[in-house]
Amino acid sequence: MFFSxxxxxxxxxxxxxxxxxxxxxxxxxxxxVQAYRFDNWMEVAGYGSNGxxxxxxxxxxxxxxxxxxxxxxxxxxxxPKSTFEYYNENTFNFDLVSYDANTRRVSVNFSGKVYxxxxxHTSDFSTVSGSFNVEFTNQDTLLAGFGTTAKINGxxxxxxxxDTSDDNTVTELHVLSSGKYFFDIVYESGNPIVGxxxxxxxxxxxxxxxxxxxVNTHEIINYNVSGSxxxxxxxxxxxxxxxxxxxxxxxxGAIINVTQGVFKESY
Numbered sequence: 001m002f003f004s005x006x007x008x009x010x011x012x013x014x015x016x017x018x019x020x021x022x023x024x025x026x027x028x029x030x031x032x033v034q035a036y037r038f039d040n041w042m043e044v045a046g047y048g049s050n051g052x053x054x055x056x057x058x059x060x061x062x063x064x065x066x067x068x069x070x071x072x073x074x075x076x077x078x079x080p081k082s083t084f085e086y087y088n089e090n091t092f093n094f095d096l097v098s099y100d101a102n103t104r105r106v107s108v109n110f111s112g113k114v115y116x117x118x119x120x121h122t123s124d125f126s127t128v129s130g131s132f133n134v135e136f137t138n139q140d141t142l143l144a145g146f147g148t149t150a151k152i153n154g155x156x157x158x159x160x161x162x163d164t165s166d167d168n169t170v171t172e173l174h175v176l177s178s179g180k181y182f183f184d185i186v187y188e189s190g191n192p193i194v195g196x197x198x199x200x201x202x203x204x205x206x207x208x209x210x211x212x213x214x215v216n217t218h219e220i221i222n223y224n225v226s227g228s229x230x231x232x233x234x235x236x237x238x239x240x241x242x243x244x245x246x247x248x249x250x251x252x253g254a255i256i257n258v259t260q261g262v263f264k265e266s267y
Contacts, residue, residue, distance in 0.1 A: 018131070029048055053071065064094040081115055109130075109131045180215070207229060230243070238267065
């Protein structure tokens with residue numbers, strides 16, 4: 001989804017291009033950059049002269065999906081190391097300073113941890129910091145309008161699914177963001193049916209699940225939910241629809257309202 005065979009021409013800007021990168025205290029001489037926009041999401045990568053490099057995937061609204069460091073020099077291996085899978089903004093600062101679709105420039109400051117195992121907060125990690133102000137090209141995407149947006153207690157939320165679970169009966173699209181909340185979109189495998197459905201915790205298929213990553217216990221909290229989901233398009237490679245729900249914390253009873261949910265996710 002993040003790659004395409006066509007793009008528009010680059011535009012010029014008076015803002016100088018730059019990319020600074022420090023890994024574990026070592027200043028990396030970034031000699032080449034690739035920066036692309038895919039609909040509402042972006043990928044920016046900086047490649048160092050010693051092979052050490054970094055890659056970011058994020059939304060144009062500033063939500064970081066993933067940052068990882070690696071080496072492009074096989075004789076000097078390093079990484080890969082990635083931001084933590086859940087609630088990455090707790091351990092990684094990603095500040096979208098500016099984004100301009102007209103001049104095709106994006107500017108970001110960043111700092112934080114990248115882990116050997118992005119699912120294990122106790123695994124070894126490296127620290128990275130730096131910034132970039134680069135020009136990007138617009139790329140065609142295989143699925144225009146992909147991603148998920150919603151309002152959580154009135155606050156804007158956006159995410160995307162890159163992980164899928166499927167037991168040949170139920171498909172679950174795991175939709176993550178940089179924040180502590182995330183969703184699963186659930187429906188029957190291989191035969192999603194267009195329509196509007198109510199759901200609760202007891203609903204096995206055709207529903208939305210709501211989770212929170214607890215930074216104190218490092219556990220995932222599965223909220224009790226009730227709501228409705230409207231599958232408006234279902235094909236052999238994506239689902240599209242809208243949803244709303246009320247989520248109740250299983251122990252404290254705290255209530256979270258999710259409204260204006262919109263998704264178009266590939267599986």
